[in-house]
Amino acid sequence: MLSKGEFVILNIWDDGRAQLIERLDFYHAQAKKRILDQFRDIESEAERYAEESYDRRGQWFNPDTDDPASSAEAAWGDGITHYGLLEDLRKQMILSVAAGMYHEWDKQFRDWLDRELGHNFSLDKLRPDLWKQDIGTLFDMLDSWGWDLKAQGFHDTIDSCRLIVNVYKHGHGTSLNQLKERFPQYLRSFGGSGSFGWDYVHYNQLEVGEEALMLFQEAFRNFWKYVPARTIAGDNTPVPTWFEKALTRKPRDKEKPIAKGAS
Known part of the structure; x- marks a missing residue:
């Protein structure tokens, strides 16, 4: 039962929550099956590549001038190089999947906010501002509306994924x-903490394994599980400055204000 002056500013139905989680599960499962599982046996692939390299070299082998040991060593080196290239590609694919998972969740989150806020506010001006705010700013807004996101276990995991994706995309x-500073476990250290290599960390030290993808997936799922079924607002509900400035007219639905001074 809502008190006088109160209204539902955000709402999520059980079916909608389940669909959002299902989309995240689908992305993770299919990316693993269709992309990452292709790298399950790169050791054997590298061995086969070395054998093929040895066979190719054998076509031009001259027993009078060539050393069999040198050919075998060169072929072995080709296999090692091939393994390294495959391993580098696998790491790149893991980062690509992490980026895709994060962006899928990020768009889900903003779409949901956009849709729910549209029930009470004109989105002509609010929508552009809503979509350009960083996640931390949006979380601050929701916490001021009674959520407690920063205290949840998934918060830091989602934030670590955000930082990883930014480093993967932008580098330094x-x-x-x-x-x-916050999640050094995702950076490969050249010499250990406090060393020259660690003090001057490089973006190519980014090191993310498939186990991290599972952590990210679980964090995104837990976020949607945590979202309150209803978020109530009233006359004294605070709004961020950017939100208030973006509004060009009073909210719809009997023009109920979200906060004193909102316009």
Whole structure:
């Protein structure tokens, strides 16, 4: 029962929640099956590549001038190189999947906010501002509306994924520095903490395994499980400055204000 002046500003139905989680599960499962599982046996692939390299070299082998041991060693080196290339590609694919998972969740989240806020506010001006805010700013807004996102176990995991994706996309910058300070487990150390290599961390030290993808997936699922069925607003509900400035007219639905001074 809503009190006078109160209204539902955000709402999520059980079916909608389940569909959002199902989409995340589908993305993770299919990316694993169709992309990452292709790298399950790269050791054997590298061995076969070395054998094929040895056979190719044998076509031009001259027993009078060529050393069999040298051919075998060169073929073995080809196999090692091939393994390294496959391993590098596997790591790139893991990062690509992590980026896809994060962006899928990010768009889900903003779409849901967009849709729900559209029940009470004109989105002509609010929508562009809503979509350009960073996730931390949106989480701050929701916490001011009674949520407690920063205290949830999934919060830091989602934030680590955000930083990883930013480093993967942009390289050096603020996200790399934050990742080093807050989640150093995702950076390969050249010499250990406090060493020259660690003090001057490089974006190519990003190291993310498939087990991290499982952690990210679980965090995104737990986020949607946590979302309150209803978020109630009233006359004294605070709004961020960017939100208030974006509004060009009073909310629909009997023009109930979200906060004093909102326009």
